Amino acid sequence: MEKSIRERLLPILEANQGHKESLIPVLQKVQGELGYLPEESLSEIAHFLGLSSSEIFGVASFYAQFRFERQGEHTIKVCQGTACHVRGAKRIMEAVAQELNVEPGGTTADYKFSLEQVACFGCCALAPVLVIDGQVHGRMTTSGARKVLEDY
Amino acid sequence: MTFDERRKQAISDWEALQQSDKPHILVGMATCGRAAGAAAVLATIKEELARLGIEALITEVGCIGMCYAEPLVDIIKPGRPRISYGNLTPETVKQLIEEYLVNDNPRPDLAMGTIGEGSVEGIPELAELPIMKPQVRISLRNCGHIDPADINQYIANGGYSGLIRALKMTQKEVIDEVSKSGLRGRGGAGAFTGFKWERLWEQPGDVKYLICNADEGDPGAFMDRSLLEGDPHSVLEGMLIGAYATGSSHGYIYCRAEYPLAIQRLETALKQMEEYNLIGDNILGTDLSFNLEIKEGAGAFVCGEETALMMSIEGKRGMPRPRPPFPAQSGLWGKPSNVNNVETWANVSAIFQRDAEWYAQYGTESSKGTKTFALAGKVVRTGLVEVPMGITVGDIIYEVGGGIVNNKEFRAVLTGGPSGGCLPASKLNLPVDYDSLTQAGTIMGSGGFVVADEDTCMVDMARYFLSFTQDESCGKCVPCRVGTRHMLDILERITRGEGQPSDIDLLERLATTIKSTSLCQLGGTAPNPVLTTLRYFREEYEEHIVEKRCRALACTELIKFFILPDKCQGCMICLRNCPVDAIIGDRRMVHIVDQEKCIKCGTCMDVCPDRFSAVVKVSAEEIEVPSEPIPVTASRPATKKEDAGETATND
Ligand SMILES: Cc1cc2nc3c(=O)[nH]c(=O)nc-3n(C[C@H](O)[C@H](O)[C@H](O)COP(=O)(O)O)c2cc1C
Numbered sequence: 149m150e151k152s153i154r155e156r157l158l159p160i161l162e163a164n165q166g167h168k169e170s171l172i173p174v175l176q177k178v179q180g181e182l183g184y185l186p187e188e189s190l191s192e193i194a195h196f197l198g199l200s201s202s203e204i205f206g207v208a209s210f211y212a213q214f215r216f217e218r219q220g221e222h223t224i225k226v227c228q229g230t231a232c233h234v235r236g237a238k239r240i241m242e243a244v245a246q247e248l249n250v251e252p253g254g255t256t257a258d259y260k261f262s263l264e265q266v267a268c269f270g271c272c273a274l275a276p277v278l279v280i281d282g283q284v285h286g287r288m289t290t291s292g293a294r295k296v297l298e299d300y
Numbered sequence: 301m302t303f304d305e306r307r308k309q310a311i312s313d314w315e316a317l318q319q320s321d322k323p324h325i326l327v328g329m330a331t332c333g334r335a336a337g338a339a340a341v342l343a344t345i346k347e348e349l350a351r352l353g354i355e356a357l358i359t360e361v362g363c364i365g366m367c368y369a370e371p372l373v374d375i376i377k378p379g380r381p382r383i384s385y386g387n388l389t390p391e392t393v394k395q396l397i398e399e400y401l402v403n404d405n406p407r408p409d410l411a412m413g414t415i416g417e418g419s420v421e422g423i424p425e426l427a428e429l430p431i432m433k434p435q436v437r438i439s440l441r442n443c444g445h446i447d448p449a450d451i452n453q454y455i456a457n458g459g460y461s462g463l464i465r466a467l468k469m470t471q472k473e474v475i476d477e478v479s480k481s482g483l484r485g486r487g488g489a490g491a492f493t494g495f496k497w498e499r500l501w502e503q504p505g506d507v508k509y510l511i512c513n514a515d516e517g518d519p520g521a522f523m524d525r526s527l528l529e530g531d532p533h534s535v536l537e538g539m540l541i542g543a544y545a546t547g548s549s550h551g552y553i554y555c556r557a558e559y560p561l562a563i564q565r566l567e568t569a570l571k572q573m574e575e576y577n578l579i580g581d582n583i584l585g586t587d588l589s590f591n592l593e594i595k596e597g598a599g600a601f602v603c604g605e606e607t608a609l610m611m612s613i614e615g616k617r618g619m620p621r622p623r624p625p626f627p628a629q630s631g632l633w634g635k636p637s638n639v640n641n642v643e644t645w646a647n648v649s650a651i652f653q654r655d656a657e658w659y660a661q662y663g664t665e666s667s668k669g670t671k672t673f674a675l676a677g678k679v680v681r682t683g684l685v686e687v688p689m690g691i692t693v694g695d696i697i698y699e700v701g702g703g704i705v706n707n708k709e710f711r712a713v714l715t716g717g718p719s720g721g722c723l724p725a726s727k728l729n730l731p732v733d734y735d736s737l738t739q740a741g742t743i744m745g746s747g748g749f750v751v752a753d754e755d756t757c758m759v760d761m762a763r764y765f766l767s768f769t770q771d772e773s774c775g776k777c778v779p780c781r782v783g784t785r786h787m788l789d790i791l792e793r794i795t796r797g798e799g800q801p802s803d804i805d806l807l808e809r810l811a812t813t814i815k816s817t818s819l820c821q822l823g824g825t826a827p828n829p830v831l832t833t834l835r836y837f838r839e840e841y842e843e844h845i846v847e848k849r850c851r852a853l854a855c856t857e858l859i860k861f862f863i864l865p866d867k868c869q870g871c872m873i874c875l876r877n878c879p880v881d882a883i884i885g886d887r888r889m890v891h892i893v894d895q896e897k898c899i900k901c902g903t904c905m906d907v908c909p910d911r912f913s914a915v916v917k918v919s920a921e922e923i924e925v926p927s928e929p930i931p932v933t934a935s936r937p938a939t940k941k942e943d944a945g946e947t948a949t950n951d
């Protein structure tokens with residue numbers, strides 16, 4: 149039987165019980181476990197840390213890292229940092245968006261891919277850069293990006 | 301074991317490694333190397349060694365800075381100098397291993413240069429190459445040379461000797477040494493590090509915090525990542541020296557989430573420090589106690605600003621607050637605190653491993669030492685270079701960087717990221733130091749150096765930066781939240797060809813107001829890219845507004861694609877590749893772009909075979925084409941292999 153959200157989060161939450169200052173690392177761990185932050189998880193966190201749900205949402209919504217909707221199986225991040233921008237990152241993003249038929253920030257209908265834009269991976273020397281599930285691909289071209297996607 | 305015994309052991313292990321009778325192979329496995337395919341190269345090396353039955357030592361090192369030539373592999377064959385190889389692929393490295401290690405052919409065609417003593421025919425000395433010659437590697441001293449996951453290799457190369465020297469001085473002497481070195485913060489503002497430390501030292505109380513700012517928010521800068529991945533102990537040693545000098549008991553490293561490898565390296569380093577009694581209570585048997593925690597950022601540019609960063613460590617929304625009180629008076633959890641940048645900390649450990657006079661011999665009167673620049677964009681040799689302050693902008697781009705890709709025309713260099721500005725060709729002789737850059741309207745920032753060529757529109761660049769800062773504005777103060785929105789709207793309007801002649805004036809007025817009234821330096825510097833482009837590239841704004849023309853052919857709304865009837869061969873390639881079916885035509889019939897349908901993605905231009913070059917991109921210009929497809933009249937150029945070369949980089 150599948151574990152409930154509460155059961156899955158218990159180890160993370162118990163270790164941080166009452167530690168309001170650990171909110172951000174807790175959110176990161178919860179998102180790591182669930183892939184995103186469903187509403188139920190926010191109330192669980194609120195309960196264990198001793199904060200209100202709205203305080204938690206206030207913090208979580210401030211940071212770009214946190215997601216409130218279910219994500220795709222694979223996350224594709226296309227860098228739109230300055231170096232990548234100068235090297236044609238916009239076209240890489242357009243090509244990927246077109247290939248997967250999804251807008252930046254969205255998830256494909258079959259929940260296979262989520263597409264995000266990110267402001268720099270520190271691989272600017274190999275711009276433009278695309279990252280799939282943490283794997284960095286440098287010196288991208290529109291055709292190269294399509295080819296990378298074929299492996300998934 | 302005492303630290304001294306460990307040090308002696310580390311040195312003898314290091315010497316044994318250098319004199320090993322087995323080949324020693326160093327593979328650049330920083331994130332940039334991996335992005336270029338270093339993992340596949342490493343796997344091939346291991347396979348080949350096994351296949352050939354060769355026993356060799358392999359070390360995964362950080363980045364030496366020549367990112368343009370990644371993947372990089374160095375081979376030290378017993379009795380031979382170390383040779384650095386670049387641009388390797390699994391195929392070429394396979395040949396290299398067999399030919400060099402078995403047949404003793406060092407393959408000069410694949411080599412970049414030799415490192416250290418001795419020479420090899422046909423291979424230059426790496427230190428003599430234009431990218432290396434002007435460099436003085438102080439903060440990057442170990443990057444690419446040691447195993448960042450092995451504290452012993454750091455110790456064998458002088459590591460932690462700076463801490464030991466500092467511990468023999470009084471706190472005040474340590475601070476004076478930092479002041480004497482002239483070191484200024486490498487995180488952007490250029491505050492004197494010694495001055496900041498002294499403010500923290502004078503505060504009473506025994507709970508004080510030291511923070512390492514590894515948020516590296518400038519998109520286009522990557523020296524902090526490279527340092528943490530390639531030599532984490534140089535940063536950590538700097539923090540220990542700072543902890544001793546200022547009387548801090550606890551520290552944080554705030555690292556951006558996009559740098560997982562850097563975080564991993566830091567975690568490994570901290571574990572080893574624990575083992576060596578270099579962290580925790582009574583460090584090396586002295587009264588110094590210091591604990592250090594890593595905090596992962598959560599994707600907010602403004603958290604690089606020190607007061608926002610401290611809010612974020614406290615688990616809150618990362619909003620800056622006005623100063624005073626300064627962090628030294630009331631910082632993290634309301635306690636005296638000090639924030640320094642990654643590169644600043646790495647310079648501190650270097651200064652104590654040598655001394656302040658040695659450090660201060662480099663650089664200019666007001667900007668001492670060296671600075672690492674991240675060369676990126678349309679420059680030939682992209683990577684990290686550490687040069688003495690005072691070198692000119694032009695020398696960095698042309699001497700070190702090798703000039704512009706494809707010999708295109710230099711348009712601007714973007715320094716200091718979204719808070720910086722764009723310098724034109726007339727500023728190529730500008731010396732790079734804190735004050736000269738500020739005078740020219742930009743800032744040193746973290747050392748990002750993104751080069752733009754003739755294909756980059758400077759109005760679009762200003763729009764790009766403003767959309768970045770507007771997106772990242774935390775929303776706390778009105779000038780930044782609302783003002784940057786207005787500026788962005790105007791810039792978007794201009795790049796769409798809907799600008800008004802009065803817009804330039806309006807932009808300038810908004811910029812001045814936002815600069816002087818914003819709460820923090822995010823808003824205070826956000827208008828810089830607009831102000832510098834207005835100062836140096838005003839005519840480009842005027843062209844967009846008056847002629848509706850974009851000379852760089854970059855603003856989508858101001859360009860059109862045409863297929864030249866006298867060049868089109870009717871080959872159908874562009875027609876088939878057009879994502880919106882905006883091209884009409886037939887085999888051996890001249891193709892025509894339907895301007896109503898065209899989304900200006902440029903695919904047709906990319907896929908049109910080079911020998912036809914029938915697609916052109918123009919701005920504020922019309923080209924006469926037939927109203928419907930007509931038979932091809934152009935003579936067919938001699939056939940080469942059909943090349944449907946697609947590039948994203950217009951180069
Ligand atoms: C919007 C904004 C973003 C900043 N981002 C960074 C950053 O990513 N890294 C950094 O070291 N400093 C950043 N700073 C500067 C810090 O506020 C602070 O001055 C610096 O970390 C102090 O270290 P230093 O004295 O060693 O330079 C930023 C400042 C502002 C206003």
Ligand code: FES
Pocket residue numbers: 227228229230231232233267268269270271272275276277519520521
């Ligand atoms: S700008 Fe894209 S990786 Fe830095």
